[in-house]
Amino acid sequence: MRRARLYRYQVPMDAGVVLRNQRLKSRIGLVVHLEQDDRTGEGEIAPLPGFSLESIDQAESIARLWLTQWAGGNEMSFDGVPPSVAFGLSCALAESDGRMPMSSCWQSVPLCTGDPDLLFDQLSCLPGRKIAKIKVGLYEPIRDSLLVNTLLEALDDLHLRLDANRAWTPDKAASFLRWLNPAVIDRIDFIEEPCGLPTQSLAFAAQSGIPIAWDESSREPGFTLEALPGVAAVIIKPTLTGSLAYCQQRIAGVHQAGMLAVVSSALESSLGLGQLSGLAQQLTPDAPPGLDTLSLMQAQVVRPWPASTLPLLDYADLSLIGVVES
Ligand SMILES: O=C(O)CCC(=O)c1ccccc1C(=O)O
Numbered sequence: 001m002r003r004a005r006l007y008r009y010q011v012p013m014d015a016g017v018v019l020r021n022q023r024l025k026s027r028i029g030l031v032v033h034l035e036q037d038d039r040t041g042e043g044e045i046a047p048l049p050g051f052s053l054e055s056i057d058q059a060e061s062i063a064r065l066w067l068t069q070w071a072g073g074n075e076m077s078f079d080g081v082p083p084s085v086a087f088g089l090s091c092a093l094a095e096s097d098g099r100m101p102m103s104s105c106w107q108s109v110p111l112c113t114g115d116p117d118l119l120f121d122q123l124s125c126l127p128g129r130k131i132a133k134i135k136v137g138l139y140e141p142i143r144d145s146l147l148v149n150t151l152l153e154a155l156d157d158l159h160l161r162l163d164a165n166r167a168w169t170p171d172k173a174a175s176f177l178r179w180l181n182p183a184v185i186d187r188i189d190f191i192e193e194p195c196g197l198p199t200q201s202l203a204f205a206a207q208s209g210i211p212i213a214w215d216e217s218s219r220e221p222g223f224t225l226e227a228l229p230g231v232a233a234v235i236i237k238p239t240l241t242g243s244l245a246y247c248q249q250r251i252a253g254v255h256q257a258g259m260l261a262v263v264s265s266a267l268e269s270s271l272g273l274g275q276l277s278g279l280a281q282q283l284t285p286d287a288p289p290g291l292d293t294l295s296l297m298q299a300q301v302v303r304p305w306p307a308s309t310l311p312l313l314d315y316a317d318l319s320l321i322g323v324v325e326s
């Protein structure tokens with residue numbers, strides 16, 4: 001017996017969540033619940049506006065077609081299925097086949113908003129190497145340098161990941177560097193996409209000695225996985241990448257090229273974040289994932305993230321939008 005249920009959730013976001021210059025008022029996604037005889041599996045399909053090429057409505061109709069075929073007993077593939085749909089469906093399938101790693105540590109690199117006291121609290125919960133992430137490039141570069149200096153000078157075992165999301169011109173990147181304390185530079189693990197163009201980011205890495213990581217670039221056509229000088233890591237956002245098998249293959253490729261693969265959130269709900277946590281534990285044990293985005297939402301969905309105090313939406317709180325069975 002195969003049965004699939006498809007649900008839609010809508011969760012309000014915190015007022016300040018802006019993605020690519022567009023305010024994200026609420027997060028809309030799908031939850032798929034599969035049953036195969038006595039085994040079940042769940043997955044989340046949540047295309048991210050401004051990042052995913054597929055819309056939520058397109059994702060929904062493709063998921064429906066796929067699930068109808070699956071429930072009819074067909075052997076299924078993810079060829080041509082958009083990334084968010086392929087990722088969510090493949091996670092649900094892997095769970096129902098017992099192939100999905102379950103999270104046991106629920107770890108994430110904390111996203112630091114600039115309040116050092118808050119960061120100290122978050123870091124005290126992290127076992128092992130102290131590492132946090134800061135978004136840069138939103139204000140003047142000097143403000144970013146001074147914040148990085150302050151945090152790294154205050155905590156001598158802290159390491160930082162920075163994320164500029166391509167915000168800097170080469171001039172701005174240079175002024176960031178000018179105000180940075182040279183003594184703390186070696187505790188910046190990497191900066192994601194400092195400049196508008198990949199070639200400018202590579203030049204920044206060479207000039208500054210700060211390793212860079214590819215995020216946006218790694219999902220652009222024509223990108224090749226190679227460890228260019230100064231490139232330390234590749235960010236993998238599974239919802240923007242594809243099926244579980246494809247993400248695994250991608251991560252293996254990053255490792256083979258000699259770089260760090262870092263699993264990261266595309267603002268999934270607590271359900272998807274929990275699965276990403278388990279995947280990261282299994283596939284990238286040496287690189288703590290970037291999953292600290294749940295606090296941008298006002299509720300959790302179906303499965304709780306243990307440390308979160310947000311209210312939990314149950315299946316009864318979601319809209320059931322489809323059931324297919326064999
Ligand atoms: O990577 C993380 O630590 C958090 C996730 C994150 O930064 C992010 C989440 C959604 C869309 C874009 C981004 C980004 O990399 O800027």
Ligand SMILES: [Mg+2]
Pocket residue numbers: 163164165192215216
């Ligand atoms: Mg980024």
